Amino acid sequence: MEDVTPQISASMQARRRLEQPDWIAIDEVPLTPLEQAYLHQVQIENLLIFTPLLIIAPLAAILLNLPGSLIIALVTGILILAGIVSYCRYRYALSIAYGVFDHEFIMQKGLIWHKKIALPYTRLQHVSLSQGPLERYFHQHTLKCFSAGSGSAEISLPGLGDDTAEPLRKHLLAKASQKQASQKQAAQEQNSLKQASQNQAPDGRED
Template identity: 55%
Template sequence: MDNKLEHETHAEQKTEIEQSSHSAAATSIKQKSTEQPNASQDNAEMAISAPLVKTHREHTSHQPIAPEQWLSFDQVPLDPVHANHYTQVNTESLIFSCLLLVVASLVLILPGDFYPAKVLAVSLGALLIISVVSYVRYRHAKSLAYVVCEHELIMQQGFWWVKRTSLPYSRLQHVSLSHGPLERHFNLATLKCFSAGSGSAEIELPGIEQQTAENLRQHLLAQAAKTNPSVATESKLAAEPVDQINLESSEVEQQILKQTTRSSQVAADNSTQDKAMNKQMTAQRGPADDA
């Protein structure tokens, strides 16, 4: 009997342990099932909000930039103008010196007063003016430099007060070339760039070889046409050969000549018709007057 009772008590304890284990497993499964949707929802919310937070941080970033990372066109290496420009400047200074010496000689000869003090003063003054003008012009010519960048044209000039100008292609409106007698002699040209809203040239760059200046002009107009459609017409005309432009102009002149000849023929026909009508009217008036 005792063994039977012990066996029954062991069986009851075993069933109670199994029931408790099953209930614990069921509660853990329920907790996992309830936690999994919440976790997936949290992950989805984090995935949606992460790009927004990232873009917001990118747009509202206020981190300071070191001076070494500042972008400046002062660090761009510049190219000097053609070497013939220095010879041209020296030639102009020599011509100016000759003219000034002639004027100084006339100042001494015409009055007829050849006092040593006056001759010395006029000579020293003329030499001083010649030296200063020649030095300043030569140093200014040596200070000229430029560079053609991807989005802008940069020019530097001046040796006492250095001036560096940057002209973006988006503001470029017109580009012209000019060359005087000495510039033609030394195969040079002056490039002038006009910007929007400016009456005078914003960049005036002398001392460029003529073929290089023409190529640079076409390049600047092409770059400006990409950013500014109003310059496209001028760049198209600059890119066309001269013979084609002359041919088109001759065709236009021929059309104008044809129109003028047609109008003159129409006017002649009208005049003949008027004369015939006048004759008929005078002929009709004659019999009426006789009656």
């Protein structure tokens, strides 16, 4: 009698249930921080934001004949605000990191509320690079990853240098194509197994 029991594919055999001791916390995953050039870019952005304000605000106060004490208070307030905002933006830039793994792309960010995003390659549809004027000066790029069914970028990763940005974009697209093809093949194998099971006779023999 010929054995017509469906054989389990290698891709299905490789999938096994992990017990809790085998779970890996996302905090334990090693991530790569952004390049130092991006931190310099953030500092320059802060200067470009607050330097004009420090010049225009006192001049406007003088033209309006405001008291000297009020002008000093205004400048002091702007300096304090500039210091707080600059520090927060710098610390936020330090919090950004990313990791390229076999099954997903991970990004973390956040100063007060920490956020980690894991995007599986099976859901990755499009990857783009963009550059603003200041990014071009510092040779930096922003990488954006779009997932299936998402109108906006699920991951927006700034601070990638020329040597990293384009190779990373190509790698992510290649991994997405590979994983999605494997997922499609596994689905076809599973459908074939179901079809073979349905075609068997109740007693395990073919009529």
